[in-house]
Amino acid sequence: MTVDTKQDGRTVHIRTYGCQMNVRDSEAIGALLVRHGYRLLAEEAGADVILVNTCSVRGKAEDKALGKLRLVVAAKVMHPGRVVGAVGCMAQRLGNAILKEVKGLDFSVGTHRLSTLPAVIEAVCAGRGPIVDTGDEEPETESLAGHLGGSLSAFVNILLGCDRRCAYCIVPEVRGREWSRPAENVLREVRSLAEQGCREITLLGQSVMSYGRKNPVWEEEAVSPRGFVEPLPRLLEAVSGVPGVRRIRFTSGHPAGCSSELARAMAEIPGVCDHLHLPMQSGSDAILGRMRRGYTADDYRAAVKRLRDAVPSLALTTDIIVGFPGETEADFEATRRLMDEAQFDNAYIFKYSPREGTPAATWKDDVPDAEKMRRNQVLLVDQDRRGAELNQACVGRKVDVLVEGPSLRNKERWAGRSSTNKIVIFDPRETVQAGDIVHVLIERVGPQVMYGTLRGTLNS
Ligand code: 5AD
């Protein structure tokens, strides 16, 4: 690969929609383009190239990205020479059809073909557009392992694609088959991040606990120093041993992966955070069955119990879908009850959205939109109350905080995140620097933020 190191290279702005995997892809694309001589801009203004990284998970996510693309394309008249491209899940899903949806789009590159972007942009600039590239090969990973550097916290892909095939989900179609990166490649990336000052690593996969189940990731079958044999606990232990890494997160979870070994890993491995995103989707066995989630409400309960027995301070967050085909009032109430039992710190609640090509899209979308809205609202109100109660219970307790930087609102105070993934604002500012892990005594809480006073630095 030739690398263009022109000083006055073209400028590029990347707008990202969707999940953390898309955030990660955008960073990787950014790093790749920088290696090719581009300069990244945080704003659209003045950008020679605008990329919109799209999400397909729900109709609304697609509408947002399409709306944005149309606006950016329309603004091309005021920016002669500017090129606009779509990348990511929607680009992958729609293929050539995206050119009909967004007239005047210069290129569209799917999730499997991101490493072709420098060449695609070159070709478009040379007048060979529009170009659509979705490919059907497996996505490349190692050419997209680059980071922009300089951040305290970074995402690292460990598992690509998804083989679960939940009845409502478009992700397997746009992200392809499950494939786990060899542990050594993951560790190389983590070491390089840590050397550049990164302190918190979030390991990413659509169903991250399936890491290493389909293809081997370790060169040999072995038991780790702490006695782990499962691939993810072994990886967590190895990442924890990388000098400079202070915190480790991994997402998203699935109840089937919440083994007792993983629970022990979360409890025992230094730096593994007390937080897990464990999508529940529904609390009704009938709905879970039709969603093909592969667990019952009792299985979900058992997974939560296994984790909480090992890590009593564990904060759980979740995803819920309301108004799945055939969801009755009784099914909905079962979801409400299970959410209450699980005591989630936060929940992302979505109205079911049929995605063409999924099994559920062939079933009647029979819960009226107004009823989906009502159920959504009921769960939000429940969750706000529950979240506030759980936050309130932290008042008077000390929490570990990874210091990120001065608080945006008040520069005299620090902002950071607790191991349970809550934003914590504290003072005084002396003796502390970004990247430290400190103890903060929580004195008051808001809906999203906790406030407190510094009570000591763990180490730096
Ligand atoms: N409709 C509504 N929500 C969906 N999700 C995934 N597919 C759909 C769909 N078709 C939600 C799930 C998933 C989250 C990322 O998005 O809750 O966990």
Ligand code: SF4
């Ligand atoms: Fe992420 Fe799924 Fe949206 Fe793609 S479709 S960006 S994988 S949430």
